[in-house]
Amino acid sequence: MPTTTLIEPHGGTLCELIVPEAEREALREKALTLPSITLTPRQLCDIELLLNGGFSPLRGFLNRADYDRVVEEMRLQSGILWPMPITLDVSEAVARTLNPGDEVALRDPTGLLLAVMHVEDVWKPDKEREARLVFGTTSTEHPAVAYLMHEAGDYYVGGTLKGVQLPVHYDFKELRHTPAHLRAEFERRGWERIVAFQTRNPMHRAHKELTDRAAEEVGGHLLIHPVVGMTKPGDIDYYTRVRCYRKLLKYYPEGRAMLSLLPLAMRMGGPREAVWHAIIRKNYGCTHLIIGRDHAGPGKDSSGRPFYGPYDAQELVQKYQDELGIGVVPFKLMVYVPDQDTYKPIDEVKEGERTLSISGTELRRRLAEGEEIPEWFSYPEVVAELRRTHPPRHQQGFTVFFTGLSGSGKSTIANALMTRLLELTGRPVTLLDGDVVRTHLSKGLGFSKEDRSINVRRIGYVASEITKHRGIAICAPIAPYEADRQYNRQLISSFGGYIEVFVDTPLEVCEQRDVKGLYAKARAGLIKGFTGIDDPYEPPSNPEIVCRTTEETVEQCVEKILDYLYREGYLKKEENGA
Structure with a gap:
């Protein structure tokens, strides 16, 4: 039977549920x-x-x-x-x-x-x-x-x-330890004080310095314990990250650090999640956990407000530290002090000392634009690994996703954009029009809300595969629901670029253009659940581009999109021989 002994909270007894x-x-x-x-x-x-x-x-x-x-x-x-x-x-x-x-x-x-x-x-x-x-x-x-x-x-x-059994993994098998296995490995190595480092990002010199200090502070050893389950949408894939962690290991003193993978689905829950991480690491046999700035936080909302305070997580874990039975090693932001060629916690920097740092956003920008990443920031082997899977933006695939009412002009602009991209580049371009996809990919689906969502997400899946293989996808469904568009954005953005184009054409204009007579049938009650009549269209909250076809010609809309693609680096002028 499964182990169910719960005498002491997190007191060392594992509740393993695999039956004999x-x-x-x-x-x-x-x-x-x-x-x-x-x-x-x-x-x-x-x-x-x-x-x-x-x-x-x-x-x-x-x-x-x-x-x-x-x-x-x-x-x-x-x-x-x-x-x-x-x-x-x-x-x-x-x-x-x-x-x-x-x-x-x-x-x-x-x-x-x-x-x-x-x-x-x-x-x-x-x-x-x-x-x-x-x-x-x-x-x-x-x-x-x-x-x-x-x-x-x-x-x-x-x-x-x-x-009956654990989920099957075929990758990095030697790095996937259960709590019991990891505890046994610590015992085999003679490790008694182990500080865990939780991460969902590649590690660079600042992380190396921080984790070295933490191991020294507790007088023990380091477990690099990255999450390889679900993390924040847009994060670097774990395959790349694990290869980076392996490159980094050689920079630690011999016998100080080991790497193990955690199949956790993060919630990005900030303070509560930090307490959760502490419980999990205690179960894995660790005696301490590093809690950094904004631990497990999702960052800021669209108005620039952070969801959690920078040290809320540290404070909550420290509040329950005795009950948790695991030590906390709090760390503040690490910055590089060039005049001393060293890293320091920001609260140890003296007044007037010059500091340097590169944010995750800035790192992604430098990778996307092929810019230099300085050696004070990261190790050459780590940077090379990142560049392998995250090439400059003009070498990545991307999706241009049109959304708008029926009759807004999406298909016309999408077709015109496709021909211009074929003219300007030598790259494969695939157009996924809503009606065409329904004929071939989604045959049999109706027009209920659920079926329309399935259709839009199928389009997103195909576009993500095209983007993953560094092609160009152009999608032109109505896509009336924000949730489906956000789902596609997250999916496709993990493989390359995602550019949402809102074709903002008033309903009355769409009705005037309706060559199929669909709006008239909907008004007469002959078609039920028609977008814009008796089913809502949810306008995009933050599209990259808005095209207003009552004010702009098809050519002007296409040039607006192309200008964006050039400006953001998805296309290079050399592709046009310029």
Whole structure:
């Protein structure tokens, strides 16, 4: 049976949920007759850490009583500190098939059985309450809130797990340790004081200096423990990051540091997430955790306001430090002092001392524009690895995504842009028009809200593949819903450029242009759910380009887009022989 000993909160006992080998075959046989849930990428990360003990003392996805108390008080019903709701979200259709006392098989996308869940509760949560209390905001500019509101299912299923096996990974196998394995490795090495470094970004000289200082401060060793599950949309992919970490390891003193990968789905929850990270690292056998500036924060909103204070996370973890049973090593921002050729925490810099730093945004800009990255900032091997997978912007693929009402002129401008790009460049250009895609890619889909969302996201998926392989995709669906457009933006931006073009044409003008008579049929009630008539069009909140076809010609719109592509570096004048 799974280990369920919870005598001391985070006191060293792992709650591993994989059943003994003799019971697994019986569970597999039983699961053949049970309903199944196919887990999402986030749920796969969560179940791996539930099954391997990384989320000890949890024995499954939170039931309603535990969920409510975690949201309100950061505690389980037992009183044990736990800051983050770990929930199995499902659609209403799935929820209606489940009742307390049922069992359900949890599978990966290939159908592989991972666990059988004993259902304790099925309920519809108040997501706004969860967002406000857990993340401190209901703004969907916060990535976890956006996921909660637009991606997660509307119902939660809570219950205990009997694990059959962990999710399968084929990459970096030698770096994927369970908590039990990592504890055993520390013991084998004779490490007693271990400070963990949480990261979702490449590490550079400032990180090296910070982690060296932390290991020296605790008089122990360093675990570089990067997240390789879900991180913030737009982050550098973990394959690149892990190759960078490996290059960095050689710069540490012999025997000081080791690298292990954490399959965590981050929520970017700031202070609460920092407490969560501390619990997880304690489960993995660490005695200390580095908490840096704005630990696990998502940064700022569109108005420039940070979601969390720079040291809120440090303060909350220190508040619960004794209860957590893991030491905190707080660090402030590290800056380079060129006159001394060294790094210092910013609070140790003397008045008048000159300092240098490069932000993550500035680093991405330099990579995108092919600019020099100085050696005081990073190591040559790390920079070379980053350049391999993040070439200058003019060598990347990109997607131009048009959105607007039917009859706004999207398809006309998109076709004109395609011909101009074919004229100016030697690159492959693919046009994904809404009507054409429905004929070939989405045949059989109707025009319900759900079907329209599926159609737009399918277009986004194809565009992401084109962008990934450094081609140019032009998309021209109506795409009426902001959530679908944001989903596509996040997906495509992880592979290259994403340029949203809002073709802002008034409804009355679109109706006048309607050669198919669709608006007239919608007005007459012959077509239901027609965008702009009896179904809303949600204008983009922050498009890169706005084209107003009542004021601008097709040629002017195309030139506006091309000017943007040249200005932002997606195209180079040399491609036109200029």
